[in-house]
Each structure stands twice: as structure tokens, then as C-alpha cells.
Amino acid sequence: MKYYVLTLFPDMIRDGFQTSITGRAVEKGLLSLETVNIRDFSVNKHNRVDDYPYGGGAGMVMQAEPVYLACQSVISKLPRNPRVLYMSPQGQVFNQQMAGELAQEEELIFLCGHYEGIDERVLEEIVTDEVSIGDYVLTGGELPALVIMDAVSRLLDGVLHNDESAEFDSFHDNLLEYPQYSRPEQWRGKQVPPILLSGHHANVERWRREQSLLRTRERRPDLLERAALTKEDKKFLANLTDL
Numbered sequence: 001m002k003y004y005v006l007t008l009f010p011d012m013i014r015d016g017f018q019t020s021i022t023g024r025a026v027e028k029g030l031l032s033l034e035t036v037n038i039r040d041f042s043v044n045k046h047n048r049v050d051d052y053p054y055g056g057g058a059g060m061v062m063q064a065e066p067v068y069l070a071c072q073s074v075i076s077k078l079p080r081n082p083r084v085l086y087m088s089p090q091g092q093v094f095n096q097q098m099a100g101e102l103a104q105e106e107e108l109i110f111l112c113g114h115y116e117g118i119d120e121r122v123l124e125e126i127v128t129d130e131v132s133i134g135d136y137v138l139t140g141g142e143l144p145a146l147v148i149m150d151a152v153s154r155l156l157d158g159v160l161h162n163d164e165s166a167e168f169d170s171f172h173d174n175l176l177e178y179p180q181y182s183r184p185e186q187w188r189g190k191q192v193p194p195i196l197l198s199g200h201h202a203n204v205e206r207w208r209r210e211q212s213l214l215r216t217r218e219r220r221p222d223l224l225e226r227a228a229l230t231k232e233d234k235k236f237l238a239n240l241t242d243l
């Protein structure tokens with residue numbers, strides 16, 4: 001996977017991405033990240049890339065041409081036209097399913113807005129997907145781009161070690177993950193659930209599945225409606241008395 005990020009703050013993207021698991025994946029050559037500073041494509045002698053909004057109103061708007069040129073600088077060297085994701089609070093809300101779809105791509109271009117956003121005309125011209133990370137407004141698209149790149153990267157082969165598998169994570173199969181415990185067995189008077197110490201693999205798996213069902217039912221009943229439930233799962237849920 002190759003990520004290209006069009007941004008006014010390339011350091012923010014590089015610093016955020018090149019640490020921990022994603023940083024390790026870059027070092028191993030499983031991922032690559034190229035940032036493109038939109039300011040390098042300014043068509044203004046003062047290096048500006050924003051201007052006042054037509055029609056008046058607060059704030060500044062990123063101009064179309066520098067964004068267009070920054071994007072073309074990437075597209076012109078690629079063998080095919082990649083998806084161009086504009087980070088926007090007005091976009092489709094990102095979720096695990098979308099992460100899975102994006103993980104199938106070979107390259108992705110992220111476009112990060114700032115100020116009041118970007119001139120609509122260039123968005124119409126280059127953007128294939130408008131993506132939001134939630135119903136709130138941030139100062140820029142850099143954090144959303146990092147969030148999406150992180151969620152997509154951990155689904156790519158080799159990025160997680162076997163012992164960090166994404167298979168049972170929350171949202172896989174529309175269920176939240178079961179609770180996790182580590183050493184010591186007893187912490188401030190709180191005991192690890194005894195079944196996890198039993199060494200009985202099948203019983204542990206069943207307990208985890210039930211915890212997963214319970215959590216999802218309690219915290220995200222909307223997900224449970226879409227979950228792929230076995231007969232045993234349905235029976236377990238039906239037997240819960242406090243529904």
C-alpha cells in the first residue's frame with residue numbers, strides 16, 4: 001500500500017505515522033508514505049494557498065489551483081488513477097467496513113483541508129470519496145487522514161504480528177471484542193475471571209464469545225442487529241432474562 005497525503009502540515013503526518021506499528025510497517029517496506037506540501041504548489045508570490053471566501057463570511061478558503069497541482073504531481077507518476085479521499089466533516093462516516101474496502105487498494109491519496117475548507121471546484125474535479133471521521137469539526141484533515149491510514153494499515157498482510165491479529169477486534173463481524181486481562185492474576189483485590197486460567201481452550205472461546213455478545217448487546221445494540229450470529233449465540237441471547 002502506498003499512501004500519498006496532500007497537506008499543509010507534512011510534519012504532522014510524518015510524525016504521527018512513523019511511530020509504533022505503522023512506523024515498523026514502513027521500515028519493513030509493507031507500506032510507504034509520501035507527503036506532498038500543498039504550499040509548494042502555491043501560485044502566489046507570497047506562497048499563500050488560501051484566500052477570502054466569495055460572498056463573504058468568516059475564515060479563509062484553500063484555493064483550487066495549488067490543491068489541483070499537488071494532486072496532479074502524485075497522479076502523474078502513478079500507473080492508474082487512485083482514489084482521492086477528501087477528509088471532510090460532510091463526508092460518509094468512516095467505519096471498519098470502509099477500512100476493509102480501502103485496504104484492497106494499491107495506492108490512496110488523502111487530501112487534508114484546513115481553515116474553512118477547500119474551493120468546491122477542485123473537489124468536484126479530483127475527489128472520489130469524501131470521508132468524515134465523525135460528527136464533529138476539527139481544525140484540519142491531518143488527524144482524520146492519520147486515523148484512516150492507521151485503521152487501514154493494520155488490516156494489511158504482515159502489518160500486525162500474528163499475536164496482534166485483527167481477526168477478533170471490535171467491529172469484526174459487527175461484534176465488540178471481549179474484555180482482556182493480563183498479569184498479575186490478582187490486582188488490587190480484583191481477580192482475573194477463573195475460566196481464563198483453566199487452560200480449557202473451548203471453554204475460553206465460548207466465554208469470550210458470550211462476553212462479546214453481552215458487550216455488544218449492552219453497548220451497541222445497533223451492531224448486534226447486523227452481526228452474523230450462530231444458533232448457539234441466538235440461544236444464549238434469548239436466555240438472557242433482563243432484555
Ligand code: SAM
Pocket residue numbers: 086087088089090111112113114115116117118131132133134135136137138139140141142144
Ligand atoms: N467549514 C467546514 C464545514 O463546516 O464543513 C469545516 C472546515 S474544518 C474547520 C477544516 C478541515 O478539517 C476540513 O476541510 C477537513 O479537511 C477537516 N475536518 C474537520 N473535521 C473533520 C471530520 N470530522 N472528518 C474529516 N475531516 C475533518
